[in-house]
Amino acid sequence: MARTNVPISNLVGNxxxxxxxxxxxxxxxxHSIDVSVTHPEELIIRVTNTHSSAHTVTLKAGGTNPPAWRGGQGDLTVSVPATTGVAWLGPVSSSRFQQAGGLLHVDIESGHTGTITAFKVPRGT
Structure with a gap:
């Protein structure tokens, strides 16, 4: 099945x-986040949890070299606290996490409810 796209929200410099x-x-x-128009190094991901138990979210390591020549370092797995929990991921390295198609892959643990948001941090402001 196709992953659910997460659009990127642009933070506003100044x-x-x-x-x-x-x-x-x-x-x-x-989920997937299209970073072909930006760089993972400019991206911050917010994941919320509205479920009564803590859950993990996993940013998948890239499987192809290039671009992920450091993909062998593995996934990044973060725990999101229960009920009103929030976890922030990133900025992250394209050399570790970017997939061959210009995407980041984010896996969600079964039972996890909440939202995911991707923010692009502007440069040079």
């Missing part, structure tokens, strides 16, 4: 951004 609602977590299909 400005502000209204808090985006985020994409509802899809523990069945997991």
């Amino acid at each position: 400005g502000s951004l209204a808090d985006p609602a985020g994409t509802t977590l899809d523990a069945t299909n997991d």
